Amino acid sequence: MKNSGIIILVLSIISQLHVCTVGSLASSTEEELEVILQFFEFELEDICIARSEALWGFLTGNKTNLKQLLEQELKEAELYKNETTTFYDISHKPFKSRRLQRLFDIFSNPGAPRLEATELKEYKEYSVKLQEIVSKMELGCRMKGESDGTKTVDESCVPKSYRTVNKILSKEKDEKLLKNLWSQWFEEFESENRRTKLDFMHQLSILDMEAEQNEEDELTNYWLKQTDIQNLDYHAVSLIWKEIIPLYQKLRKFMADIMEQKYGGNIIIDNKLFPIYLFGSLKPRNWNVAAEKLGAFNHAKPYRFFKSKLNGKNFEDLYKMADNFTSEMKMGDLPHEFYNNSLFNVTSPFCEGKIFDYCTRKTAFRAISCSDEEATISQFIKIHEDVAKLKHLIVAGKETQEDENGYLFREGPRDSVIYEAVAGLSSLIALSPKNLRKQHLLPGSTLPEEEIVSLMISALDIIPSLPYYLAADLWRINALKEMDATAGESNYESSTVVVYSSTPNVYSEEEDSPSNMRKRDILEADSDAEDENNDTEKSEEANSYSETTPTSKDSSYVTQSMSSSQKIYDFHNLTVDWWKYREQLQGIGNSDGQLYADFLLDEKIIWNKPYLSKFLGSILQFQLLECLQGNSSIGENNIHALLRKGKSQPAEEILAEMFSITEISAKPLLRYFKPLEDFLDSGRKFQSDPSESDDIALFSDSYSMNSSPGEDGAETQKGSNTIVFSLLILTVLGIVSVAIFMTLKRYRAKQRTKERRKKMNTNIE
Structure with missing residues (x-):
């Protein structure tokens, strides 16, 4: 620390003397400019320490x-x-040094910091205010009705914090309770958040100013710049997603089957949409929690063995596992100080599992985990990704004889696709049966279907997140265009306005013209022509939704009536559009018809950050994996070299130089999951080994409000017994009904015969 202080002092004196003597930065040499920028980076490090x-x-x-x-x-x-502002004039001139040019490219376009002081303060205050509301909020207890009509407070009820609600959602299986809890929490959140909720419109509108201040006219171009991508746009990203949709549909079919098995066919909203409250969180991204909770892996021994081994681990164990594994990937080791300075059992109500980066060359890091968190498979994945991100920063910041990466090349304001890909790659490889066995998370001998189980865990973690990332970005791009379109209009000749007015056509004009899209339901898709079994039609409908990807080109497919008093695109329209995008891209909805503004819980949305780097990084990790596995000259040593680059070059440039990757493609991802896709196509299910005793207790829940351990394990057998019993009852009732019907029929025939004879006798007389 003493040496660091001396360096800062010397750099400060040099920079100040230079400015005073020369009088203008414009006359500085490139070496002198780099020294001055280094002093600026030291100041950023100091702020980062205080912020952390x-x-x-x-x-x-x-x-x-x-x-x-x-x-x-x-x-x-x-x-x-x-x-x-100080460097503005010289930051736009070309430099001989590519390194200095890159420094100024990052430094000159930092994103939100370029905003005017007033907007900047509002922008920062809003985000922190929302964080405060969520941290303080508790779901209160509703009044309990008495027999005499009076209401009293339910004293047995305990107010539920954000963390508590999330825990219940992740464990509870009762559908009505989940639905009510989800709705109650967001009703309470919106009542606590009325003013802040409406202020989000202003927060979103700041994005236009932010893009302009960073020298971009269009939000899409600005976000591409922030993601360090030059040769892609959102139309191309939508085409990548189009390739993955068939696999996503098959995963939806898998999830629809287990939901219907648990809750019946009516659980799928309009036979098309998954209820969002079943996915185990107030802000769900992946499907692993829901799949596990609903019993998808009850008969998959590899999964049960893996989960049982994790149950005995604490969070420090998980970090050490991830540390050892990423070290084998040539990412280096975490410093011992990391474990000494971290807290793995925090009881604070505001606790959130997180890693802390102090942005210094000394690579000071630590982590926090919460006392009520469990060592789940989802946590296993997250911690491997977090450790990979930490090591990326450590390796990027190491000094070498050639050069060193300062703050801007380690932590600069760019959402690196490579950082995201490396993090995902670490958890992807860690979940392979070979590596799980090495960590003693699978037994020594090979288990049936262990490869499929591993692929399923990865697929349920990665694939469902992709349409969410895309929806979050495209929705905001469209919303800003709607706000711009209505901002200057004072009169409406019609009470109907187009809600989605700008979404790029992923397909042909004939296939998805605006008129054709309005004619069909936005979630309708053709059922699989090969599947004509009536028993599976409902599940196929649950899996089907439009493959049309709303983007930002030229289709308008939904219209919405607005009252004549509604002159602007308001928060209600924004929320309606949010759910339209999610319905179309994810096939997710809310069964009670209430459209809650759950996007206010998403930090990237609140901070006006794009999800583009996470989307592309999720795809890129499979390309990197193929390079590592298929080319001995591009091995694990190249991973270390990749980390060393940091953000010193544009991502596309690094990938082309080191891995000959010239475009981001979905094909390696699809090849990786091909065995899983074949498994899903076959209609097979995970089967228990008949030679073994039923050890479902390994998979039992330790926390459930309405179920006991082993309930799910017995559920299939109970269901079978119920079906057999029901069929017997129906058979008996059928026989009795037929007997009664025949008896009545004979009785009526005799009566009619008697009547005829009576009439005949009367006539004769």
Whole structure:
């Protein structure tokens, strides 16, 4: 620390003397400019340390640290603003040094810090305010009705925090309870959040100013720049997603089957949409939690063995596992200080499992985990990704004889596709049967279907997240265009306005013209022509939804009536559109028809950040995996070299140089999951080994409000007994009914015969 302080002092004196003597930065040499920028990077490191300390304090129980967090956020933005203004004239000239050119490219377009002071303060305050609301909120207890009509407080009820609600959603299986809890939480959230909710429209509109201040006219181009991507656009990204849709549909069919088995056919909304409250979180992304909770892996011994081994681990164990594994991938080791400085059993109500990066060359890191969190498979995946991200920063920051990467090349304001891909790659490889066996998370001998189980875990983690990422970005791009389109209009000749007015056509004009899209339901898709079995038609409908991907080109497929008093695109329209995008891309909805603004829980949306890097990184990891597996010259040593690059070059340039990857493609992903796709096509299910005793107890829940351990394990047998018993009852009832019917028929025939004879006798007389 003493040496660091001396370096900062020397750099400060050099930079100040230079400015005073020369009088203008324009006359500085490239070497001198790099030294001055290095001093700026040291200042950013100092702010990062203070910001991380403030967030650490908040998550470990000190509410007042949110104010300090905001102060540091504003301080960092002000520093960027001042320095980019100072360097503006020279930052736009070409440099001989590619390294210096890259430094100025990142430095000159930092994103939100380029905003004007007023907008910047509002932007930062809004995000922190929402975080505070969520952290303080507790779901209250509803009044209990008495027999005499009066209502009293239910004293047995305990108010539920955000963390508690999420835990119940992840464990509870009762569909009505889940639905009510989901709705109650968001009703409470919206009542606590009325003003802040409406302010989101302004927060979103700041994106236009942000793009302009970073020298881009279009939001899409600005986000591509922030993601370090030059040769792609959102239309191309939508085409990548189009290739993955068939696999996504098959995973939907898999999920629909287990949902219907648990809750019956009516659980799928309109036979098309999955109820969002079944996915185990207030902000669900993947499907692993729901699949496990609903018994998808009850008969998959590899899964049960893996889960049982994790049950005996704590979070420090998981971090050490991830540390050892990523070390084998040539990513280096975590420093010992990481374990000494981390907290793995925090009881604070504001706790959130997180890694902390202090942005220094000393690579100071630590982690926090919460006392009520469990060592689940989802946590196993997340921690492997987090450790890979930490090591990426450590390796990128190491000094070498050739050069060193300062703050901007390690942590600069770019959402690196490579950072995301490397993180995903680590968890992807860690989940392979070979590596699970090495970590003693699978037995020594090969288990049936262990490869399929591994692929299924990865697929349920990765594939369902992709349409969410795409929906979150395309929805905001469209919303800004709607806001711009209505902002200057004072009169409406018609009470109907187009809600989705700009979404790129992924397919041909004839196939998806605006008129054709309006004629059909936005979630309708053709059923599989080969599947004519009536018993599976309902599941196929649950799996089907439109393959049309709303993007930002030229289709308008939904119209919405607005009252004549509604002159602007407001928060209600925004929320309706959000769910339309999610319905179409994810096939997810809410069965009670209430459209809650759950996007206010998404940090990337609140901070106006794109999901593009996460989407593309999720695809890119499979390309990197193929390179590592298929070419001995591009082995694990190249992973270390890749990490070393940091953000010193554009991502596309690094990938082309090191791996000959010139485009991001979905084909390696589809090849990787081909065995799983064949398994899903076959209609097979995970089967238990008949030679073994039923050890479902390994898979039992330790936390459930309405079920006991082993309930799901017995559910299939119970269901079979119920069906047999029901068939017997129906058979008996059928026989009795036929007997009664025949008896009545004979009785009526005799009566008619008697009547005829009576009439005949009367006539004769």
